[in-house]
Amino acid sequence: MSNIIRRHKYLTTIILILLIIVIGFAIYSSYRKEHVSILDRTEFNELNDSILALEETGGFESQASLRDFITSWADSKGLEYKIDKYDNIIFRAPAVERKKNVSPSVVCVSYNYQTAIQNSRLLASAAMIAGTELDSGKKTVIFFNDEQNDGKGYRGISKKLLSGKSKIIYLDYGASSYLSTESYARSVSRISIPAAREEIKCDTVVKVHIGGIVSDEINTGISKHPDPIFAFGTLLARLKSKSTIYQLADFSVGSNGSMYPVSLDATFVLNSYSVASFTKYIDNRIKAWNKAYGDDYPDFEYTYEVIDDPAAFPESAYTSATASKLANVLYTVKSGSYKFSKDDTIPEGREEGDSYGFNFMTGLTSDDEHIYLRMLSQAYDAGYLERINSDNNAAASLFKCKFAVTDSIEKFTNDKDSLSRTLIQTFYKINDISGISSVLEMESDNYFTPCSYLAAKSASADIVHLRLNERRAANLTNLILVYISTKGNLISL
DSSP states (O other): OOOHHHHHHHHHHHHHHHHHHHHHHHHHHHHHHHHHOOOOHHHHHHHHHHHHHGGGGGSEEEEEHHHHHHHHHHHHHHOOEHHHHTTTTEEEEEGGGGGGTTTEEEEEEOOTTTTTTTTTTHHHHHHHHHOOOOSSEEEEEEEEGGGGGGGGGHHHHHGGOOOOOOOOEEEEEEEEEEESSEEEEEEEEEEEEEEEEEOOSSSEEEEEEEEOOOOOOOOOOGGSSSSHHHHHHHHHHHHHHOOOOOEEEEEOOOOOOHHHHHHHHEEEEOOOOHHHHHHHHHHHHHHHHHHHHHHTTTOOOOEEEOOOOGGGGGGGEEOHHHHHHHHHHHHSSOOEEEETTTTTTOOOOTTOOOEEEEEEEEEEOOOOOOEEEEEEEEEEEEHHHHHHHHHHHHHHTTTEEEEEEEEEOOOEOOOOHHHHHHHHHHEEEEEEEEOOOOOBOOOOOOOOOOOOHHHHHHHTEEEEEEEEEETTTHHHHHHHHHHHHTOOOOGGO
């Protein structure tokens, strides 16, 4: 009988212990879930969907319309913000009393109305980080005005927002997600071509139009995007190679700052006996371009018009010497990727044949005395960027034109590992029992990011670039919220 009683007490004790363990685990799981799932995913998805819904009506019509969309959302949430003189939208939340000495967190994102639809998750991420109330140190979220990708916002941002103790995360969006502490150098340069005009001498006008191109940020995918300046150059090269007597009356490129140009209009004047050959060549180019770009750009158009009425002729044209110089420069300047060769000292993680930079023609304008070709170049570092600019300079000098770098910024490198290491550890900790990969990859960017300008404004700040993609946008947004809240105090997770 006593054995039965002892056995019963023993079983009761085991059951109580198991019950305590189950209750403890439930409490821990509830606590952990509360601390690792901060993002309101329903609201995140609703905000993302509200941006995407505007695609049906053509998207945002201006930078102001996107700015108003962001601030209207903030107003609906009762959030405080300010808009500085550079049109940056700045959200600031003070530290809670017990975390006043915690390092400030700064999250930055660029906003550009022309890329807002494709970057909808990126904008929703920054908005949710700004709008989520946290028990944390000082939190700042900045939407940089980046109309035409010219960086007005991040160039002008106040240094006071980027103190030396700040932990700064710059967000952007792409096909893959990763964390980076290194990105490319960038320069803007210009070739000045002497220009003069003369009277019209030929008897037929051919007007060429290329349009319907959707602009985008210039990056490593340049070979996949239609280039109207290059197309213009091929027409000039064709006329030159066939020794055709012609005149270039005018041209207009729809430049879009540091983004892809969107259009071309050019007026050629030829003798009537040369028109058929030239228009046949254009017909072949139209077929090739429609095949290459028609599916991706439904509004794309490449057309021409032949005019033989002297009353509709332009009043003058560029001299043959001017047109020849322009044709030579456009033909000689390399527009595309530069790749590592076997003779290079190739950086760790790169190999022969990988791209180390690229050069792209972004604008073509003129005044009474010159034609100006504007170029955007990016490269792994200052040395490789100098190679690209040296090629541009050589192309200019070859035809007695002037070359100048008008703007440049060094590559971004962050030797500190505190922020990057903490983000990686935190991502693993909050995702180690989830269905997604718990590893946040570290990579080096193969393009320029505004981190270069942020580092120039605050050399002692710890800065990283975090790239979001479709699959991980919500998870990485939640990561940032957890990081700001805990600052890597993994014991609390």
